[in-house]
Structures are given as C-alpha cells and as structure tokens.
Amino acid sequence: MLLLLSRQAAAGRPTPPRQRLALLAGRAVGAASRRLGRGGGTAVPGLVAGRIAPHLVEALGRASEHGAVLVTGTNGKTTTAHLLTAIARAGGLQVIANPSGSNLERGVVGALVDAAGQLGGLPQPDGSVAILEVDEAAAAAVLPRVHPRAVVVLNLFRDQLDRYGEVDSIAQGWWHALEADGGGPTLVLNADDPSVAQLAEVARGDVVTFGVDDRGAALRAAEHAADARFCLCGGTFEYDARFIGHVGHWHCSSCARARPAPTVSARHIRLEESGARFELVTPRGSLELRLPLAGLYSVYNALAAAAGAVALDLRVEAVTRALTDAGPAFGRQERFTVGGREVRLLLAKNPAGLNEVIRTLAASGPELHLLWLLNDGIQDGRDVSWIYDADIEVLAGRVRELTVGGDRASDLALRLHLGGLDASSTRPGIRDALDEALEATSEGGQLDIVATYTAMLDVRSLLAARTGRDAYWEARA
Amino acid sequence: MTLERAIRAVVLYPHIMDVYADRGNLIALRARCRALGVALEVANVGLGDPLPTEADLVLIGGGQDAEQRRVAPDLFERRDTLHRWVEEGAGVLAICGGYQLFGQAYRTGAGDELPGIGVFDVTTVAPPLGWERCIGDVLADSLVEGVGEVVGFENHGGRTYLGPRARPFALVRFGHGNNGDDPSEGAVYREAIGTYLHGPVLPKNPALLDRLILAALRHRYGPDESLPEVPGDEWAVRAHASAAEVARSRGRPRT
Numbered sequence: 167m168l169l170l171l172s173r174q175a176a177a178g179r180p181t182p183p184r185q186r187l188a189l190l191a192g193r194a195v196g197a198a199s200r201r202l203g204r205g206g207g208t209a210v211p212g213l214v215a216g217r218i219a220p221h222l223v224e225a226l227g228r229a230s231e232h233g234a235v236l237v238t239g240t241n242g243k244t245t246t247a248h249l250l251t252a253i254a255r256a257g258g259l260q261v262i263a264n265p266s267g268s269n270l271e272r273g274v275v276g277a278l279v280d281a282a283g284q285l286g287g288l289p290q291p292d293g294s295v296a297i298l299e300v301d302e303a304a305a306a307a308v309l310p311r312v313h314p315r316a317v318v319v320l321n322l323f324r325d326q327l328d329r330y331g332e333v334d335s336i337a338q339g340w341w342h343a344l345e346a347d348g349g350g351p352t353l354v355l356n357a358d359d360p361s362v363a364q365l366a367e368v369a370r371g372d373v374v375t376f377g378v379d380d381r382g383a384a385l386r387a388a389e390h391a392a393d394a395r396f397c398l399c400g401g402t403f404e405y406d407a408r409f410i411g412h413v414g415h416w417h418c419s420s421c422a423r424a425r426p427a428p429t430v431s432a433r434h435i436r437l438e439e440s441g442a443r444f445e446l447v448t449p450r451g452s453l454e455l456r457l458p459l460a461g462l463y464s465v466y467n468a469l470a471a472a473a474g475a476v477a478l479d480l481r482v483e484a485v486t487r488a489l490t491d492a493g494p495a496f497g498r499q500e501r502f503t504v505g506g507r508e509v510r511l512l513l514a515k516n517p518a519g520l521n522e523v524i525r526t527l528a529a530s531g532p533e534l535h536l537l538w539l540l541n542d543g544i545q546d547g548r549d550v551s552w553i554y555d556a557d558i559e560v561l562a563g564r565v566r567e568l569t570v571g572g573d574r575a576s577d578l579a580l581r582l583h584l585g586g587l588d589a590s591s592t593r594p595g596i597r598d599a600l601d602e603a604l605e606a607t608s609e610g611g612q613l614d615i616v617a618t619y620t621a622m623l624d625v626r627s628l629l630a631a632r633t634g635r636d637a638y639w640e641a642r643a
Numbered sequence: 644m645t646l647e648r649a650i651r652a653v654v655l656y657p658h659i660m661d662v663y664a665d666r667g668n669l670i671a672l673r674a675r676c677r678a679l680g681v682a683l684e685v686a687n688v689g690l691g692d693p694l695p696t697e698a699d700l701v702l703i704g705g706g707q708d709a710e711q712r713r714v715a716p717d718l719f720e721r722r723d724t725l726h727r728w729v730e731e732g733a734g735v736l737a738i739c740g741g742y743q744l745f746g747q748a749y750r751t752g753a754g755d756e757l758p759g760i761g762v763f764d765v766t767t768v769a770p771p772l773g774w775e776r777c778i779g780d781v782l783a784d785s786l787v788e789g790v791g792e793v794v795g796f797e798n799h800g801g802r803t804y805l806g807p808r809a810r811p812f813a814l815v816r817f818g819h820g821n822n823g824d825d826p827s828e829g830a831v832y833r834e835a836i837g838t839y840l841h842g843p844v845l846p847k848n849p850a851l852l853d854r855l856i857l858a859a860l861r862h863r864y865g866p867d868e869s870l871p872e873v874p875g876d877e878w879a880v881r882a883h884a885s886a887a888e889v890a891r892s893r894g895r896p897r898t
C-alpha cells in the first residue's frame with residue numbers, strides 16, 4: 167500500500183528575501199494586468215517572479231506538505247487537474263494549483279505567486295498539496311526541478327507539430343527525465359496508451375495504472391489519427407479493442423510488452439448526452455458513478471484523477487463525492503444560457519481531441535446547431551493541416567445549421583465541405599460568427615461551439631460578458 | 644453513352660507516412676474526381692504489401708524519423724516498378740519525408756546514408772547541430788505549366804539540394820523551400836512532383852490537383868486526354884486566397 171510521506175523539512179521555514187521580493191512583484195504585476203484586462207494576467211506574474219528569483223519552481227515541492235503532483239499528456243490535463251483538485255479538497259487538503267490556460271513554466275511559478283501570502287511569504291505547507299498541469303513538451307524539464315511526489319501521464323497524441331516537434335521525441339524526453347530522476351515519483355500511467363504505459367519500465371517508485379475495461383466502448387473502425395505504431399523492440403502494436411486513436415487493449419506483435427491490468431478501471435460504461443455512467447473499480451472497492459461530463463475522454467480523465475487519488479492515498483468517498491459533483495473545467499464542456507439558447511463550449515485542438523468531440527456531438531442528436539472556430543495563433547499551432555486528420559465525415563447528415571469562424575475560417579470551411587458539411591455562413595470575426603450562430607439557433611434550442619484554444623478564450627469571454635460569468639483569470643480549478 | 648473514365652491511385656504507407664495530415668490529399672482527390680466524373684480506384688500499400696501491377700497516380704506523405712527509417716528499405720525494394728510508372732508518365736505526389744525518399748539519398752547527422760529511389764536528382768542532408776527546422780507558411784510560384792501560385796505549410800529538418808538533372812517544382816516567395824539557401828522548392832521529373840508543402844497541398848491548390856488528375860488520365864488513356872470544363876471548387880479558391888494572405892503577412896521572405 168502507498169504511504170503518505172510527509173515533507174516535514176518544509177514546515178515553518180521562513181521565505182528567503184529574494185523569493186519574497188519575487189512573489190510580491192509577481193502579485194503586483196498580476197493585479198495590474200488583471201485591471202488592464204490583458205490576457206487575464208495568469209502568465210505575466212510567473213514571468214516577472216521567475217526573472218527575479220529563478221529558483222521558485224524548485225521551492226514549490228518544499229512549499230507543500232504532501233509534495234507536488236504533475237499532470238501531463240496531450241489531452242485532458244486541465245480537466246484531470248481540475249478533478250484531482252476537487253478530490254484532494256474533498257479529502258481535506260489545501261491545494262495549490264496553476265491557473266487554467268497557463269500551463270507552461272510561468273504558470274507553475276504563477277501558481278506559487280497566487281498562493282503566496284500578502285507579505286510575499288511562501289504558502290503554509292501544512293496539509294497542502296500542489297497539483298500542476300504541465301505541457302507534455304515541458305514536463306521533462308520541469309520534472310527534475312520540482313521533484314514531484316507523483317506524475318500523472320494521460321496520453322500522447324500528435325499536437326502542434328510546428329511547435330512541439332515529433333511525438334517520438336516527446337516520449338523520449340519523458341523516458342530520459344524519469345530515468346534520470348533519482349527521487350522516483352509514483353507514476354500514474356494510462357495502461358491503454360502504449361507510449362505512456364511503457365514508462366513503467368523506468369519507474370523507480372510505485373506505479374498506479376488506469377484504463378477502460380469495457381470492450382463495448384470500443385471504436386467499430388480504427389480512427390485515422392493513431393500515433394503509436396511501433397514498440398521499442400521494433401514490433402508493431404496490435405489491438406483487441408481501440409477506444410481513442412491508438413489508445414486501447416494493445417500488445418506487441420513480437421515481444422512480451424502488453425497493456426498492463428489497470429489498478430483503477432471503468433466497467434459497464436454508458437455514455438449519455440451530457441454525462442457518463444460507469445462502475446469505478448479501485449483497489450479499495452468498486453462503486454457506481456455518474457460523471458456529469460460527456461464522452462469517453464471524460465471517463466479517461468476521471469480515471470486518471472481517481473488513480474492520482476490512489477497515489478495520494480486519499481479516501482474513496484472523496485473520489486466519489488468530487489467526481490459526482492464535478493463541474494466542467496474552464497472552456498471544456500462549459501455551459502451558458504444566452505438569450506434563451508443553451509450554449510455548450512467544446513475545446514478541440516488536435517486530431518485525437520477533435521475526434522472525441524465529434525463522437526460526443528454525434529451522440530447528442532441528429533439536428534445539431536454548430537459554431538466551429540479555427541484560429542492559428544501560436545498556442546493553437548500555426549499549421550492548420552491537422553483538421554484533415556480528424557474524422558469530420560462522422561457528422562455528415564447530422565448538422566442542421568453550421569457557422570464557421572476564426573482566423574482560418576476559410577481553411578476550416580473547405581475541410582468541412584470536403585467532409586460533407588457545408589457552412590451556411592463563414593465569418594473570420596468571432597463576435598460576428600457567434601451572433602450569426604445564435605441567430606440561426608431557435609429559442610430553447612442548443613448551440614454547440616467547437617473551438618481551438620485561442621478561439622475558445624475569445625468566444626468564452628464574449629459568452630461570459632453576456633451571462634455575467636467569471637472572466638478566465640478569476641475562474642479557478 | 645460514353646464510358647466513364649477511371650484512374651488507379653496507389654497510396655504508399657498511408658498509416659505510416661501521414662504525419663502532417665497527408666490523407667487530406669486523398670480526400671481532395673476523391674472529391675475532385677467525383678466532380679469531374681472520373682472514377683477513382685485506390686490501392687493502399689503498407690510495409691510488405693504487394694504493389695498493384697499498374698498505377699496512374701502515386702501518393703506518398705511524410706513521416707517521423709523512425710517511420711522513415713522503417714519505410715526506406717521497403718520502398719527501395721519496389722524501385723524498379725516505381726521507376727517504370729514514372730517513366731511511363733504516371734503522376735506522383737511525394738511530400739516531405741516521401742519526397743526525400745524519392746530523391747537519391749538522405750544523409751543523417753551521424754553520417755550514414757538512407758538510400759532513396761532516385762526518381763528526383765536531389766540529396767537531403769540532416770542539418771548541422773543547432774540549426775533550426777524549416778517551419779512556416781509557404782507561398783511559391785510553380786514552374787509546372789498551369790499550376791501557378793501554390794500555398795502550404797512546411798516543417799522539415801533536412802535540407803535538400805538539387806543535382807544537375809533536377810528541376811525545382813516551384814520558387815518560393817515566402818518560406819524556406821528545399822534548403823533555405825536558394826529559392827527552389829521541391830522537384831519535378833516528368834509527371835512526378837516532390838514537395839515540402841504539406842498543408843495538405845491538394846485541397847488548397849486546385850490547379851495542382853487538376854494537373855495530377857490530367858497526368859493520370861493521360862497515363863491511362865493516352866496523350867490526347869483532357870479534363871472536362873468543370874469550374875473549380877469555390878471553397879478551395881477561398882481557402883487558397885486566405886492561406887496566401889497568411890503567408891504574405893507572416894511567412895519568411897525569400898532570401
């Protein structure tokens with residue numbers, strides 16, 4: 167059984183002057199940029215504080231009694247960190263978390279700035295845990311600096327190849343960082359993703375795995391976007407069931423590597439329009455759960471959070487309570503009511519994520535009203551080619567009204583047209599596109615918005631302004 | 644009643660060499676053939692699968708290093724058939740990693756050489772340590788008759804240099820092209836086109852798409868074939884214009 171290790175060294179230690187100064191400067195800059203409304207002010211405080219005291223990231227592990235948990239992988243980081251945070255709080259812990267939408271190193275320091283006291287002291291460590299989402303490409307660099315207690319690794323898909331480079335080099339980076347880290351964090355690994363499950367081979371600490379144990383949830387045909395094909399031995403991965411892209415019940419064609427039996431799993435999954443029911447199986451017993459988040463990808467995120475809770479030795483009751491009451495994370499299946507229309511906001515920023523959103527939409531009914539937004543900012547990826555990797559064709563015949571928007575609306579409209587979906591309107595401006603789409607949805611109807619990262623930020627702030635919801639720098643996990 | 648014309652396309656390693664959404668080219672090809680009233684027969688060829696006896700059009704996309712290494716020897720085994728098709732005038736679209744393997748060779752950073760099949764007289768070398776990848780929006784003028792302005796996105800580490808027998812596919816206005824030193828982009832030999840433009844390139848470049856379909860028809864039915872007068876897809880025209888604008892506003896200007 168896993169033990170709760172306390173990091174007593176941290177208790178009561180005064181904050182060094184330089185770090186205190188850095189935290190105070192970060193707080194001041196954050197407050198100023200929030201007043202100016204610039205980018206929500208989540209990254210800037212971290213940047214400023216990091217310049218003044220570059221070792222703040224290292225201080226993070228010491229700042230919390232129960233250490234730090236990193237959540238990384240291509241898809242689901244924000245939702246998983248959000249769910250794990252809810253579980254930890256239900257289990258009575260204080261959580262230091264990095265603000266949503268700012269998951270690079272600056273965001274990690276920003277989390278410390280955020281948790282720092284009025285006088286710039288590091289947060290009180292008693293009963294606290296840091297839960298940090300870290301970019302898959304940054305994880306290898308952050309790992310040796312934070313010395314986390316646990317690392318949750320969700321999945322590895324192609325994403326923003328113009329920015330992150332090849333998928334293989336990210337996997338190698340994780341491998342080497344874990345191999346080099348003498349601390350031996352507990353690894354919380356997706357058993358169903360071969361690129362992730364194989365990291366167990368370099369584990370120096372405990373390993374907790376999670377996976378789907380319901381072949382009824384398998385894809386009937388393989389999706390085009392599959393990113394793990396070859397085993398380390400050179401063999402090919404084969405599947406008894408595929409759930410998302412290359413994620414499924416895998417084994418190697420030529421060596422003994424195969425999907426490990428998961429520590430935490432989901433059985434008897436029923437996907438519903440706005441949620442999922444399943445049996446959550448843990449080493450402490452199993453229970454029926456109704457998760458208020460739709461799609462099989464949400465089930466994976468919930469499993470990852472539950473497995474993270476096992477690694478933190480949290481009670482099963484905390485897991486059930488938090489997962490049952492979970493609201494959506496920022497911009498991920500968030501709902502708004504605007505002018506009598508139900509609006510659901512779905513983030514989709516890479517082929518695997520978009521395929522999951524498409525599956526969720528296809529399960530929502532045959533008469534969809536859609537607003538689809540494609541931007542090509544640095545955080546979206548400059549290269550918009552990836553839209554051809556997703557299986558748009560699944561939605562042909564299911565869409566009643568389609569509005570297309572964003573900086574690359576013309577590229578998206580062409581892709582959708584080739585997939586059998588013709589837009590009734592194409593508007594680069596997001597405000598115009600939103601108005602147009604709301605207009606095309608009758609009162610009492612539902613509008614689903616599919617958006618890339620920066621398009622999601624833009625459309626969400628418009629929706630927030632119209633519904634009095636928090637702006638994003640105030641939305642906390 | 645006239646009989647419907649048909650072309651046979653071979654897609655090489657569709658599940659391995661597909662890293663930059665290369666299947667978008669096949670999606671565009673299917674749609675355009677339908678609009679033109681040309682039946683399209685597609686054969687997917689994976690590692691070790693037999694090649695069909697005939698092909699009018701060959702497509703190959705890009706892959707990561709590990710995948711390229713897997714594919715290179717398998718492709719090399721098939722070089723005689725591929726050369727025969729090219730010499731007969733079949734259309735070829737080889738992109739990024741596929742383009743490199745259709746060249747003479749790829750010399751890795753470690754100094755060893757991955758043999759190509761030599762359809763194009765080009766050689767690719769891995770960049771010296773510390774050199775950046777060639778990444779960004781591309782706007783180029785094709786030297787292939789009737790193709791005109793082409794748009795796309797490039798993302799490659801390797802630098803490709805033309806040999807004495809090679810002609811470039813295009814000259815870049817914005818972007819790196821083959822190597823970032825000279826303005827050449829891609830290569831052409833007979834009806835075979837190699838390019839670093841992914842994007843994917845065919846949906847947004849309807850003139851290039853038509854050119855390849857015409858080559859395939861002529862390979863199948865003889866040099867007098869022509870395309871029916873079917874206007875280009877309006878959606879494609881708009882996407883081309885928008886991508887060209889993006890390249891002009893933020894692409895790397897020609898050196």
Ligand SMILES: [Zn+2]
Nearest residue numbers: 397399418421
């Ligand atoms: Zn193996």
